[in-house]
Amino acid sequence: MLLSEIKEILNATVLWGEEHLDREVMSACGSDFMSDVLAYVKNQPVLLTGLVNPQVVRTADMVEMCCIIFVRGKVPGENIVKLAEERNIVVMTSPKRMYEACGLLYYNGLRGNCDGND
Template sequence: MRLSDIKRILNATVLWGEEHLDREVMSACGSDFMSDVLAYVKNQALLLTGLVNPQVVRTADMLEMTCIIFVRGKVPGPGIVELARERDIVVMTCPKRMYEACGLLYSNGLRGNCDGDD
């Protein structure tokens, strides 16, 4: 699924990276706990979170994610957006709660890492 599709499905606003919306993502994860993301996430290109701090960007960068979507209408400060820009990570915000955002993406064909490990 392209980031442009995700933007449309979630009625999201791009805070940085509009020129990269043609990027393709194959899976996603949603969490407010970056320790869980580091421990359990494999091969996801998209992170949905309501946590707004620089650690989110650092975590996404370590896992080579291409996009962060802040849910619940959360808007990161300019320092967080700049950090994401430096790491070439698209940043969006959407008004939906995480449960609804993940459900919408799942029902439109975007999956998580369903390898049966958990």
């Protein structure tokens, strides 16, 4: 699935990285616990979260994610967007709640790959 398709499905607004929406991704995860992301996420290039702090970007960078989507209408501060830009991570915000956003992406074919079998 292309990031541009995710943007449409989630009615998201791109805060940085519009020129990278042609990136193709095969899976995603949703979490507000960055320790869980570090412990369990492998090969999931999209992070959906409601946590708005610089640690989200640092975590996404450590596990080589290419996109962060802030759910529940959360809008990160300029410092967070700048940090993502420095790491070449697309940043979006969506009005959808986490459960709905993850469900919509799953329904449209984006899987979680949580155990490597999806």
